[in-house]
Amino acid sequence: MLTGDIVEAAKFIGAGLAMIGAVGAGIGIGLVGLGALQGMSRNPDYYGTILTSMILGIAFAEAIAIYCLVIAFLMLFVL
Amino acid sequence: MEAKKKWRWGVNRWWVLLFIILNILAVAFFKPLSPHIQVAPEKLSEHPLFTLPVIGEFYLTNTMVASFIVMIVLILVAYTVKHILSKSTLEPRGIAGALEMLVEALYNMTENSAGKWAKVIFPYFGTIVLVVLVSNWMGLIPGVDSIGWLEHSEEGYPIVNVIPNVLTAIVNGKVAEGETGYIVTPFVRPVSTDLNFTLALAIISVGMTQVIGFKAQGIRYLTKFFNVLNIFKKPFFGFMDFLVGFLELISEFSKILSFSFRLFGNIFAGAVMLFVVGSLVPYFVPSMLIIFEFFIGLIQALVFGMLTMVFMTMATQGHGEHES
Numbered sequence: 001m002l003t004g005d006i007v008e009a010a011k012f013i014g015a016g017l018a019m020i021g022a023v024g025a026g027i028g029i030g031l032v033g034l035g036a037l038q039g040m041s042r043n044p045d046y047y048g049t050i051l052t053s054m055i056l057g058i059a060f061a062e063a064i065a066i067y068c069l070v071i072a073f074l075m076l077f078v079l
Numbered sequence: 080m081e082a083k084k085k086w087r088w089g090v091n092r093w094w095v096l097l098f099i100i101l102n103i104l105a106v107a108f109f110k111p112l113s114p115h116i117q118v119a120p121e122k123l124s125e126h127p128l129f130t131l132p133v134i135g136e137f138y139l140t141n142t143m144v145a146s147f148i149v150m151i152v153l154i155l156v157a158y159t160v161k162h163i164l165s166k167s168t169l170e171p172r173g174i175a176g177a178l179e180m181l182v183e184a185l186y187n188m189t190e191n192s193a194g195k196w197a198k199v200i201f202p203y204f205g206t207i208v209l210v211v212l213v214s215n216w217m218g219l220i221p222g223v224d225s226i227g228w229l230e231h232s233e234e235g236y237p238i239v240n241v242i243p244n245v246l247t248a249i250v251n252g253k254v255a256e257g258e259t260g261y262i263v264t265p266f267v268r269p270v271s272t273d274l275n276f277t278l279a280l281a282i283i284s285v286g287m288t289q290v291i292g293f294k295a296q297g298i299r300y301l302t303k304f305f306n307v308l309n310i311f312k313k314p315f316f317g318f319m320d321f322l323v324g325f326l327e328l329i330s331e332f333s334k335i336l337s338f339s340f341r342l343f344g345n346i347f348a349g350a351v352m353l354f355v356v357g358s359l360v361p362y363f364v365p366s367m368l369i370i371f372e373f374f375i376g377l378i379q380a381l382v383f384g385m386l387t388m389v390f391m392t393m394a395t396q397g398h399g400e401h402e403s
């Protein structure tokens with residue numbers, strides 16, 4: 001039977017499908033950047049504070065894409 | 080002001096040209112190959128170092144070697160800084176100056192958030208940032224993740240003796256019939272690519288948050304999770320507060336998962352990308368990726384530390400004390 005090949009193919013398909021979740025992270029990071037840029041342009045004095053909060057927000061939003069990546073890696077390399 | 084050497088344009092371009100030529104020569108002689116990637120760290124010792132009754136066996140893995148290197152580097156930096164500062168503290172030069180800048184920036188951040196608890200919170204913040212920073216950046220040094228033992232494997236590659244008895248390399252190509260291929264098990268692998276390390280750091284971080292919460296608020300810290308304050312005064316809202324407290328308890332566990340997977344995913348994905356893109360386009364793109372990984376390593380260290388600091392700050396403030 002072709003069980004080995006089907007499992008191999010299913011691994012790749014699964015990894016590819018798992019990464020669709022990164023779309024949300026991309027939109028989220030874009031929105032964080034939008035808010036940060038608007039804030040920085042309105043109050044140029046608070047550049048440092050806004051930059052720090054922006055980095056924090058980007059890391060939170062990116063973590064969701066990293067969860068999707070971990071599931072994809074799990075499918076490709078471990079299981 | 081002492082006299083500095085005058086900056087001349089174009090001095091470093093010859094070094095860059097030399098490295099590009101070396102790159103092209105190396106790719107011409109040893110064609111790049113797609114490496115063997117695995118999530119679990121590879122064992123370097125055959126027999127376990129020690130065995131605990133419930134948890135199991137502990138081998139010497141290559142990430143453990145990397146964590147020893149991180150510890151040695153940080154201790155050496157600490158002694159160097161102490162030596163430089165013992166001579167004169169007015170304007171430290173060199174690495175002591177750089178570290179003073181880093182520590183001052185982090186301490187200012189902590190003081191802006193935490194106020195009077197900054198002295199308790201700052202050691203955790205600073206240590207986490209330094210350890211994670213050194214262990215993330217270790218993956219960019221040439222030699223890490225590429226020099227190691229050769230092991231037999233079915234999906235391996237044939238080998239070539241570069242320097243006899245000293246250096247043997249695997250090369251791209253088909254394995255001859257009757258022989259098994261080889262893969263490389265690296266001696267050193269960046270310790271942040273090990274889920275054990277990130278999970279341990281996350282548990283320490285979240286655990287110490289609870290300890291600091293108890294230290295700051297005493298037993299009233301438990302009302303963050305089991306919110307029975309309003310349950311008799313205002314029945315409906317009190318019940319909602321109780322459910323919100325229950326949700327906070329679940330979110331503490333999700334913080335452990337989120338911390339560990341964020342750091343692991345970023346650094347492991349970076350290492351995998353360096354391997355894979357290095358095998359596809361070996362000429363210029365890996366340099367861009369190394370710059371990107373440099374940046375990502377710094378950001379992830381800062382984010383781990385800052386989130387720890389923010390959660391500890393939130394643990395020291397109770398209900399109704401929300402300050403702006």
